[in-house]
Amino acid sequence: MSTDTNDTETDAEESSGGHCSTPDSDGEVAEEIAIISFERKMDTAEEIVADIGDRYESIDVIEYHGDVFAEHWGEYDCFVGLMASGIAMRKTAPLLDDKWEDPAIVVVDEELTWAIPITGGHHGANQVADDLASMGAVPAMTTASEAADKQGVEKQAKALDAHVVNGDSTVATNLAVLDDELGPVERLDGPKAVMVNDDVTVLKRNKDDGVVLGTGSVSGAKKEQFLDAWESALEGTGYEMADVDFVATGTRKEDEEGLLAAAEELGLGVVAFEKETLEEFEGPTPSKSKELIGWPGISEASAIAGGREHELLVEKTSHEDAVTVAVGR
Numbered sequence: 001m002s003t004d005t006n007d008t009e010t011d012a013e014e015s016s017g018g019h020c021s022t023p024d025s026d027g028e029v030a031e032e033i034a035i036i037s038f039e040r041k042m043d044t045a046e047e048i049v050a051d052i053g054d055r056y057e058s059i060d061v062i063e064y065h066g067d068v069f070a071e072h073w074g075e076y077d078c079f080v081g082l083m084a085s086g087i088a089m090r091k092t093a094p095l096l097d098d099k100w101e102d103p104a105i106v107v108v109d110e111e112l113t114w115a116i117p118i119t120g121g122h123h124g125a126n127q128v129a130d131d132l133a134s135m136g137a138v139p140a141m142t143t144a145s146e147a148a149d150k151q152g153v154e155k156q157a158k159a160l161d162a163h164v165v166n167g168d169s170t171v172a173t174n175l176a177v178l179d180d181e182l183g184p185v186e187r188l189d190g191p192k193a194v195m196v197n198d199d200v201t202v203l204k205r206n207k208d209d210g211v212v213l214g215t216g217s218v219s220g221a222k223k224e225q226f227l228d229a230w231e232s233a234l235e236g237t238g239y240e241m242a243d244v245d246f247v248a249t250g251t252r253k254e255d256e257e258g259l260l261a262a263a264e265e266l267g268l269g270v271v272a273f274e275k276e277t278l279e280e281f282e283g284p285t286p287s288k289s290k291e292l293i294g295w296p297g298i299s300e301a302s303a304i305a306g307g308r309e310h311e312l313l314v315e316k317t318s319h320e321d322a323v324t325v326a327v328g329r
Contacts, residue, residue: 030078030104030124031057037082038064041110045082048108052131070095078104078124080132085116092119099123100167108132116140122154122170152177153201156185159269161210161245165202172199189308210245211237211313213268214303214326216289217256221322226262229319233327237314246271248302248328250278250295273305281305283326285316303328 033056037045045061053059060076062068069079069091081088085107096102096119104120106128115132117125121141129139152174157164164170176182176199185203188194196202213230230247234240246269249259254272263270275295283300299316307313307328314327 030128032076033059033078033080033128034072034076035059035061035080035082036064036068036088037061041082044110044112047112048080048082048132048135051135055131066091073103076103078106078120078128080128081105081107081118082110083107085118088118104128106132108137112137114138114140122152153182153185153203157203159246159271160185160203160205161207161269162203162205165204166200169198169201173201205245205308207243207245210243210308210329211239212245212303212306212328213247214299214301214306214316214328215247215249215253215259216298216302216324217253217259218322219256221256221258223258223261223265225320225322226259227265229317229323229325230262230266232319233314233317233325237327239327241266244268246306248273248306250275250298250302252295253298271302271306273302277305278302281310283312283316287316297324299324299326302326 035045035048042061042063049059049061062072064083069088072079073095079088079092088105088107092105099120100123102119104124105118106115106125107118108115112132112135115129115137117129117140119125126139126141129137129141133139153170154164154174173182211234213233215226215230217226230241230244234244244266247259247263248271249256251272251274253259254270260270278296278298278301281301281304282296283304285297285300287295287297287300289295289297297316300312303326304310304312305328309329311329312326313329314325316324316326318324
């Protein structure tokens with residue numbers, strides 16, 4: 001599931017707007033998973049490992065016993081309980097302390113019919129439930145932003161390859177998301193000192209030297225064309241796909257299925273900028289789209305707008321006359 005919200009890139013003197021979407025439904029990625037399973041359900045546990053295990057740094061299968069959650073508490077980002085939800089709830093409730101520190105918990109039945117996040121929906125559980133959906137399970141999301149088909153601040157952070165610094169603030173800011181009152185995410189480039197109230201959520205980028213893939217395309221471009229174009233654009237830059245913060249594009253391209261599928265395969269968020277933003281950060285290469293429809297070249301403008309330094313590292317290149325890519329930082 002992908003949803004959109006406003007996003008703004010600002011420096012000390014200017015601001016601009018856009019939208020964020022992401023392949024995941026959470027603010028933090030679950031990387032180390034433990035499947036807790038009864039012995040009779042081990043075949044299903046191994047099936048999960050075989051189907052989605054490569055999406056995580058590690059995925060272990062542990063046989064259930066009465067103290068299994070307590071014994072391994074703090075070792076994993078997410079527990080997948082292959083059991084009744086009541087068992088998982090009773091065994092983990094006494095262990096819960098802080099939603100920002102506790103592991104996420106998802107329960108799934110033996111037939112892989114339902115995947116139910118119990119705790120840590122925005123901190124890995126929704127993500128894992130979505131992954132289990134690829135095996136046929138229905139993810140039962142109960143977090144308010146997902147239920148309302150809106151993008152909470154944790155999800156926005158994920159799209160921007162950032163993390164929430166002050167977790168307590170998200171209660172107020174996510175309520176504002178539900179009421180359509182939050183407004184855009186703003187970026188402030190330092191060095192600066194900032195004083196904020198408790199209802200201001202602060203996001204910090206995860207990497208100090210990442211790049212942005214500015215991307216345009218013809219309608220209907222295929223996932224493989226996007227993947228090949230992105231790989232080609234990074235050649236010779238000294239950067240690899242792991243160094244990419246997110247994919248940037250224009251709002252007129254934010255629903256391109258091939259683009260979203262390629263970003264999802266790589267675990268990258270997608271940030272879509274409004275036309276007005278792209279006009280402020282127009283790139284040097286002439287574009288037919290400006291002459292034909294009044295939009296500046298999407299790939300260069302979105303790469304510049306999305307980069308922390310608003311610099312163009314690689315000018316626009318075209319791949320198979322279907323996808324254009326520029327690299328910004």
